[in-house]
Amino acid sequence: MGWVTPEAPKPEELSACIQCGLCLPVCPTFRLTGDEVASPRGRLTAMSAVADGIAEVDDTFHEIMSFCLQCRACEPACPSLVPFGRAMEGARAEIAAQLPSAKTSLRQSLLGRRGLGSGGAVRGITRLAALGQLAEADRWLPGRLKKPIAGLRRLGLRSTSVIGQTHRPKGTPVATVGLLAGCVMDSWFPEVHKATIATLVAAGYAVSVPESQSCCGALAAHDGAVDEAKALAGTALQAFRDVDLVVSDAAGCGAHLKELGHWASGGRDFSSKVRDVTELVAESISVGRLPRLAERGVSVAIQDPCHLRHAQRIVAEPRDLLRAGGYTVLEIDPNGMCCGAAGLYSVLRPETSSELGDRKAAQVMATGARIVASANPGCEMQLRSSLGSGFRVAHPVELYAEAVGLV
Amino acid sequence: MTLTAELVDLLGTARVLDHPLRRHVYGKDGGVTRGDVELVCLPDTTSEVVEIVRIARRHGLPVIPRGAGTGLAGGAVPLGPAVMIVLTRMDRIEDVDVESKTAWVGPGVINLELSQHTHRHGLHYAPDPSSQSTCTVGGNVATNAGGLHCLAEGTTVAHVLAVEMVTADGEVVTLGGEAPDPIGLDLRAVAVGSEGTLGVVTRVLVRLTENAPASQTLLLAFDDIENAAATVSAIISEGIVPGALEMMDRVTVEAVENYVHAGFPTEAAAVLLAEIVGTSAGVAAEANRVASIARANGAIDVEIASSPAQAALWWKGRKSAFGAVAQAAPDYYLHDTVVPRTKLVEVLRAVYAIGRKYDLLMMNVFHAGDGNLHPLMAYDSAQPGVLDRVHAAAEEIVRASIAAGGALSGEHGIGIEKRDLMGLTFGPVDLDAQARLREAFDPEQVFNPGKVLPEGSRCFDYGRPPVGAEA
Ligand SMILES: Cc1cc2nc3c(=O)[nH]c(=O)nc-3n(C[C@H](O)[C@H](O)[C@H](O)COP(=O)(O)OP(=O)(O)OC[C@H]3O[C@@H](n4cnc5c(N)ncnc54)[C@H](O)[C@@H]3O)c2cc1C
Ligand code: SF4
Ligand code: SF4
Numbered sequence: 001m002g003w004v005t006p007e008a009p010k011p012e013e014l015s016a017c018i019q020c021g022l023c024l025p026v027c028p029t030f031r032l033t034g035d036e037v038a039s040p041r042g043r044l045t046a047m048s049a050v051a052d053g054i055a056e057v058d059d060t061f062h063e064i065m066s067f068c069l070q071c072r073a074c075e076p077a078c079p080s081l082v083p084f085g086r087a088m089e090g091a092r093a094e095i096a097a098q099l100p101s102a103k104t105s106l107r108q109s110l111l112g113r114r115g116l117g118s119g120g121a122v123r124g125i126t127r128l129a130a131l132g133q134l135a136e137a138d139r140w141l142p143g144r145l146k147k148p149i150a151g152l153r154r155l156g157l158r159s160t161s162v163i164g165q166t167h168r169p170k171g172t173p174v175a176t177v178g179l180l181a182g183c184v185m186d187s188w189f190p191e192v193h194k195a196t197i198a199t200l201v202a203a204g205y206a207v208s209v210p211e212s213q214s215c216c217g218a219l220a221a222h223d224g225a226v227d228e229a230k231a232l233a234g235t236a237l238q239a240f241r242d243v244d245l246v247v248s249d250a251a252g253c254g255a256h257l258k259e260l261g262h263w264a265s266g267g268r269d270f271s272s273k274v275r276d277v278t279e280l281v282a283e284s285i286s287v288g289r290l291p292r293l294a295e296r297g298v299s300v301a302i303q304d305p306c307h308l309r310h311a312q313r314i315v316a317e318p319r320d321l322l323r324a325g326g327y328t329v330l331e332i333d334p335n336g337m338c339c340g341a342a343g344l345y346s347v348l349r350p351e352t353s354s355e356l357g358d359r360k361a362a363q364v365m366a367t368g369a370r371i372v373a374s375a376n377p378g379c380e381m382q383l384r385s386s387l388g389s390g391f392r393v394a395h396p397v398e399l400y401a402e403a404v405g406l407v
Numbered sequence: 408m409t410l411t412a413e414l415v416d417l418l419g420t421a422r423v424l425d426h427p428l429r430r431h432v433y434g435k436d437g438g439v440t441r442g443d444v445e446l447v448c449l450p451d452t453t454s455e456v457v458e459i460v461r462i463a464r465r466h467g468l469p470v471i472p473r474g475a476g477t478g479l480a481g482g483a484v485p486l487g488p489a490v491m492i493v494l495t496r497m498d499r500i501e502d503v504d505v506e507s508k509t510a511w512v513g514p515g516v517i518n519l520e521l522s523q524h525t526h527r528h529g530l531h532y533a534p535d536p537s538s539q540s541t542c543t544v545g546g547n548v549a550t551n552a553g554g555l556h557c558l559a560e561g562t563t564v565a566h567v568l569a570v571e572m573v574t575a576d577g578e579v580v581t582l583g584g585e586a587p588d589p590i591g592l593d594l595r596a597v598a599v600g601s602e603g604t605l606g607v608v609t610r611v612l613v614r615l616t617e618n619a620p621a622s623q624t625l626l627l628a629f630d631d632i633e634n635a636a637a638t639v640s641a642i643i644s645e646g647i648v649p650g651a652l653e654m655m656d657r658v659t660v661e662a663v664e665n666y667v668h669a670g671f672p673t674e675a676a677a678v679l680l681a682e683i684v685g686t687s688a689g690v691a692a693e694a695n696r697v698a699s700i701a702r703a704n705g706a707i708d709v710e711i712a713s714s715p716a717q718a719a720l721w722w723k724g725r726k727s728a729f730g731a732v733a734q735a736a737p738d739y740y741l742h743d744t745v746v747p748r749t750k751l752v753e754v755l756r757a758v759y760a761i762g763r764k765y766d767l768l769m770m771n772v773f774h775a776g777d778g779n780l781h782p783l784m785a786y787d788s789a790q791p792g793v794l795d796r797v798h799a800a801a802e803e804i805v806r807a808s809i810a811a812g813g814a815l816s817g818e819h820g821i822g823i824e825k826r827d828l829m830g831l832t833f834g835p836v837d838l839d840a841q842a843r844l845r846e847a848f849d850p851e852q853v854f855n856p857g858k859v860l861p862e863g864s865r866c867f868d869y870g871r872p873p874v875g876a877e878a
Contacts, residue, residue, distance in 0.1 A: 022541055
């Protein structure tokens with residue numbers, strides 16, 4: 001039957017792969033299995049087989065595609081510049097369209113038809129989780145949910161949302177930025193938003209958190225939920241139309257917003273305004289709008305979220321701002337392999353996710369550091385639950401803001 | 408029991424792949440030929456390999472060993488029904504002997520990761536094909552892989568002391584040993600470069616090389632490819648042996664720059680990368696000599712890497728050249744011939760002329776130091792008739808190199824894709840001798856049948872038909 005949706009992997013995306021294999025060693029699922037079918041090249045070959053009418057979008061195809069973490073480590077490794085992440089979103093869209101059984105995915109059953117679109121759903125879950133923490137729910141919850149709960153920060157029962165706030169710097173603002181509140185960030189990581197706002201304001205930005213925004217749609221897009229991803233992209237475009245820059249402090253959301261051109265007309269212009277918070281802070285430090293401290297012997301291990309390092313190619317900035325905060329930065333993994341969080345992957349495929357999480361935890365432990373910096377909420381939760389007690393996991397901007405006394 | 412049932416009994420379902428789509432994924436390596444795979448096995452141990460070979464034989468099927476599938480000659484592509492043995496999971500680096508500078512490694516160990524692993528001992532594994540971040544030591548042994556540093560260090564065969572192999576009878580044999588120069592016939596050297604036609608390599612004893620105390624990388628740009636070639640000859644004839652000496656032409660440099668953003672001069676007709684290794688004082692002096700030789704031969708720009716990071720980025724560019732050129736067209740055909748260094752310019756001219764004649768985009772990127780040319784034709788296989796032009800041009804290029812006193816190189820292997828060109832280099836007596844050697848190991852052609860040696864290589868063909876030929 002071939003492809004049936006306009007989002008399907010495009011011929012030029014697939015033919016760009018010349019099967020050199022240089023993407024294999026960076027792919028986590030290939031490294032776990034040694035199986036070509038679980039490699040980027042193998043997945044592209046499987047997609048081409050469907051495009052060429054040799055194979056169908058069936059359960060096997062679904063299994064091959066859903067094993068992929070969508071970490072996109074294969075993209076920077078590819079000298080032929082194959083847009084793997086885009087092609088994979090296309091394959092997922094095809095699976096959603098062609099396999100009725102795949103339609104009611106766990107994402108939808110967990111989070112409802114509107115996914116994370118309505119902040120209400122997350123707020124509801126948050127209250128439950130907060131209560132769960134009080135009742136030490138990680139002891140009695142089923143395995144699948146145990147880890148995510150163990151990875152949460154301590155939640156307050158009162159809402160800490162920053163949505164609707166505006167903050168002005170002293171003097172004329174350098175620019176106005178709109179902060180993407182995000183779905184889980186706003187409820188589960190309020191300290192990160194607080195640090196982001198404080199640091200950006202100190203750097204001279206006017207910061208607003210538009211009321212009309214909703215979830216960025218990244219999880220829907222990764223899952224092949226095309227209509228939902230498009231609707232959410234439209235909302236984002238509207239919500240942020242009046243700001244100079246859009247800033248995200250969650251790598252996964254930022255990466256998606258930077259590619260909104262796939263999902264909405266006008267998305268490309270919007271994307272050119274998107275920055276990860278570490279980019280703005282590192283730049284502000286380098287031009288002297290934010291202070292730089294001397295090193296003071298506190299070690300921080302740095303974890304690169306895939307959607308920061310591979311999708312946005314941001315590597316230097318989080319390190320720069322940690323160093324400016326006086327920290328000693330310790331590397332944990334030269335290749336930046338996925339920690340296994342990968343959005344909802346940790347819930348959908350707990351075994352693979354745990355295996356990767358344990359590897360990452362071992363790398364962190366080998367550095368001797370007790371603090372780990374991670375610029376993405378999913379990775380943070382995965383690290384916290386894989387590392388166990390005795391470690392602090394925080395966003396690099398939080399650590400910087402603390403060091404220079406902004407929070 | 409059926410073949411699949413027996414293998415599943417042995418390996419479990421996850422390590423035996425028989426779904427058509429999964430098998431299809433294994434139908435190709437880095438080359439251009441595709442074949443049909445009957446069944447794929449992913450063993451973890453030598454004894455599992457032994458059992459797989461025995462089971463396959465009982466069912467009358469030949470065996471195709473496969474590493475990472477980066478081969479460029481179709482070596483790991485089956486020509487008929489066969490069981491594929493994939494060795495990527497056997498990737499253990501066993502004891503590294505720092506004293507004697509050796510290590511036993513599994514065939515699935517990734518070339519570069521072996522060097523990264525031994526770095527803390529000040530050692531590395533010297534053969535470094537451009538695919539080293541992916542390809543396996545087993546695949547390197549099978550193809551006698553060369554690399555950027557083989558100019559000074561020699562190819563894989565110079566760095567392998569012993570090879571453990573599963574033979575057609577399902578026996579485990581060790582060819583060679585810890586002594587650098589084994590007594591009697593050196594069968595280790597027979598296994599190296601045998602392209603999976605003699606057995607399945609299951610362990611390798613590699614020789615490790617000390618890391619150079621210092622190195623410098625120079626980037627030399629020329630507005631004329633002939634000046635670049637003349638510089639190569641001049642450097643070598645001055646008695647300088649750079650660690651690596653590599654050339655890329657303009658089209659290649661453009662594509663590479665678009666990927667690595669390393670500041671390559673995209674306007675130059677040719678770029679030479681030279682790595683000087685040695686002691687820090689020696690390196691500085693030699694780098695200066697190379698720079699002045701280049702200037703004397705018309706270099707328009709001479710740059711010395713300002714940091715190890717910059718040098719690494721330049722080399723990353725060189726190593727990704729084959730992949731990067733695919734930005735120009737979706738398919739490529741890569742050649743692998745060796746010509747005498749003195750004939751470099753002449754052969755290069757001929758190669759570009761052949762490209763024009765067949766209307767194909769011709770790019771050149773190669774190990775300049777040892778005259779190992781990799782002319783590359785980029786094309787779009789969707790264009791009707793283009794493959795015929797590619798094959799005709801390919802054959803002309805090989806003929807031109809051989810006419811200049813060169814050879815069909817073994818660096819990328821012969822596999823299927825260069826098999827029928829063997830007759831251009833070897834006479835019937837040579838081919839017969841090679842066929843007999845192969846027969847001594849594998850009389851029934853259990854392993855990789857139909858590869859390397861063209862049909863009829865055996866002058867007196869009284870051998871049995873290959874296993875599976877009747878299927
Ligand atoms: C981008 C790129 C650059 C390259 N650059 C170079 C280069 O600079 N120099 C060079 O020499 N080559 C180069 N190659 C070719 C290729 O990488 C080498 O031939 C490499 O040695 C193949 O290793 P592999 O693990 O991928 O083997 P495969 O491709 O899987 O197999 C290659 C051959 O070896 C056999 N084989 C594999 N493993 C075993 C085993 N354990 N036992 C028995 N037989 C086995 C297979 O049957 C096949 O015939 C390049 C390829 C690419 C894609
Ligand atoms: S690195 Fe790029 S071109 Fe090479 S196999 Fe992977 S996806 Fe294909
Ligand atoms: S996105 Fe990640 S898991 Fe998926 S193929 Fe690429 S490297 Fe592998």
